[in-house]
Amino acid sequence: MGGKTVQMVLEYDGSRYFGWQLQKEEPTIQGIIEEAIRRITGAHSSLIASGRTDAGVHALHQVCHFKTSSEIAPEALKRGLNALTPSDILVKDVRHAPQDFHARYSAKSKTYEYRILNQPDPDVFVRAYAWHVPHDLDFAAMKACMDLLQGRHDFTSFRASGSTNVNPEREMMRSELHRSDEHHLIFVFEADGFLRHMVRNIVGTVIEVGQRRFSRDDFVHILHARDRRLAGTKAPPQGLYLTMVKYE
Amino acid sequence: MGGKTVQMVLEYDGSRYFGWQLQKEEPTIQGIIEEAIRRITGAHSSLIASGRTDAGVHALHQVCHFKTSSEIAPEALKRGLNALTPSDILVKDVRHAPQDFHARYSAKSKTYEYRILNQPDPDVFVRAYAWHVPHDLDFAAMKACMDLLQGRHDFTSFRASGSTNVNPEREMMRSELHRSDEHHLIFVFEADGFLRHMVRNIVGTVIEVGQRRFSRDDFVHILHARDRRLAGTKAPPQGLYLTMVKYE
Numbered sequence: 001m002g003g004k005t006v007q008m009v010l011e012y013d014g015s016r017y018f019g020w021q022l023q024k025e026e027p028t029i030q031g032i033i034e035e036a037i038r039r040i041t042g043a044h045s046s047l048i049a050s051g052r053t054d055a056g057v058h059a060l061h062q063v064c065h066f067k068t069s070s071e072i073a074p075e076a077l078k079r080g081l082n083a084l085t086p087s088d089i090l091v092k093d094v095r096h097a098p099q100d101f102h103a104r105y106s107a108k109s110k111t112y113e114y115r116i117l118n119q120p121d122p123d124v125f126v127r128a129y130a131w132h133v134p135h136d137l138d139f140a141a142m143k144a145c146m147d148l149l150q151g152r153h154d155f156t157s158f159r160a161s162g163s164t165n166v167n168p169e170r171e172m173m174r175s176e177l178h179r180s181d182e183h184h185l186i187f188v189f190e191a192d193g194f195l196r197h198m199v200r201n202i203v204g205t206v207i208e209v210g211q212r213r214f215s216r217d218d219f220v221h222i223l224h225a226r227d228r229r230l231a232g233t234k235a236p237p238q239g240l241y242l243t244m245v246k247y248e
Numbered sequence: 249m250g251g252k253t254v255q256m257v258l259e260y261d262g263s264r265y266f267g268w269q270l271q272k273e274e275p276t277i278q279g280i281i282e283e284a285i286r287r288i289t290g291a292h293s294s295l296i297a298s299g300r301t302d303a304g305v306h307a308l309h310q311v312c313h314f315k316t317s318s319e320i321a322p323e324a325l326k327r328g329l330n331a332l333t334p335s336d337i338l339v340k341d342v343r344h345a346p347q348d349f350h351a352r353y354s355a356k357s358k359t360y361e362y363r364i365l366n367q368p369d370p371d372v373f374v375r376a377y378a379w380h381v382p383h384d385l386d387f388a389a390m391k392a393c394m395d396l397l398q399g400r401h402d403f404t405s406f407r408a409s410g411s412t413n414v415n416p417e418r419e420m421m422r423s424e425l426h427r428s429d430e431h432h433l434i435f436v437f438e439a440d441g442f443l444r445h446m447v448r449n450i451v452g453t454v455i456e457v458g459q460r461r462f463s464r465d466d467f468v469h470i471l472h473a474r475d476r477r478l479a480g481t482k483a484p485p486q487g488l489y490l491t492m493v494k495y496e
Contacts, residue, residue: 087370087375090369121338121340123338124261124336124338125261125306127335129373
């Protein structure tokens with residue numbers, strides 16, 4: 001395990017992939033990039049991301065790092081990786097980082113966006129890039145829920161079922177809902193970290209508030225109850241984008 | 249061959265398909281829809297489109313028709329087709345048409361758009377939905393070429409190689425170039441008909457004018473020469489959209 005720590009920024013369309021994490025039989029982002037690095041440097045390097053995106057989830061700005069004894073220049077590595085990887089993965093930036101840089105542990109915040117197509121008919125061109133919600137939504141009630149999430153909370157109610165081994169408290173620096181045009185809504189979440197499925201569980205629950213299945217008071221109750229059986233249905237993966245990772 | 253003529257409007261993402269026209273081994277739009285009609289009505293119907301889109305070409309508004317003796321109501325047929333077809337095909341409208349309606353021969357004009365992503369880096373999310381042209385382009389020169397195309401012309405120079413059996417004259421009602429935002433260009437063509445590959449050959453040639461490989465005078469010469477060996481390289485399919493078909 002040698003010399004240099006290399007830090008990269010990736011953009012990917014997650015539609016075709018079984019998520020970030022290496023799998024034996026299925027294509028994953030980690031698998032594709034590690035194989036390309038091996039072909040360029042001649043040695044295996046383990047790639048560590050700021051966080052593991054799930055199958056179908058996209059990234060506009062995913063940060064990852066690996067260690068290598070290769071002397072290849074970052075710009076040449078970037079060109080080589082882009083030549084070797086499919087067109088749904090783009091290596092946007094490659095640079096040398098301080099020896100102790102860690103894509104996950106050094107991160108100060110991550111930002112996710114979740115996109116909703118809100119119109120009666122589906123749209124064939126965004127089926128893999130947004131969640132189609134055909135119902136009328138109470139935008140003001142949804143915005144009120146998003147406001148409630150700001151600050152430090154125990155997000156147990158919105159974590160994935162079965163995941164109990166990490167501290168469920170997170171600092172939510174931004175939680176916003178925007179109408180980007182007549183038919184598109186965008187949720188924005190920036191936090192010091194996210195529990196597994198947390199964004200998708202929050203979005204699914206806020207959408208149920210928008211559909212008036214839950215009230216704003218129900219939402220407060222769900223957040224404070226620390227009981228993951230209370231939240232709404234998890235939103236599907238294709239609306240979710242990792243859009244930024246910030247470091248010191 | 250019975251009773252009713254049914255007219256439909258389709259939207260589709262052509263990425264996964266080998267074009268409109270039925271093929272034995274490969275998925276095509278015609279093949280998918282004809283099979284769904286057969287499952288709903290119990291009988292085969294031949295589907296005729298306003299024009300056959302090529303592999304990878306998209307449609308926001310493709311019109312097609314078929315004849316059937318089925319008594320099924322248009323609204324029920326629409327629901328059934330949307331339930332049976334994949335999410336990259338959307339049946340937007342189904343209605344009964346006059347007995348002699350013909351999706352191709354009754355059409356008065358068709359409109360195509362061609363989308364260009366014009367920035368140094370590719371974008372993983374539009375790789376299947378626009379042509380990535382990284383070079384600086386002379387927008388004014390390209391616009392001048394588009395203006396020249398208006399009116400009645402012999403488009404032999406821009407037809408597909410090997411297709412010689414139809415009259416190459418077409419009436420171009422609109423030929424425009426717009427900058428939709430900083431990094432996106434949109435070509436719009438409305439004509440009484442299009443020769444095979446005509447839009448892609450025109451766009452490829454106009455882009456070469458934008459790159460200053462051809463001058464505006466070269467473009468005039470190419471158009472008037474009626475010689476398909478002179479035009480530029482054909483633009484790739486993924487930027488092309490059939491956006492409207494007009495009838496009387």
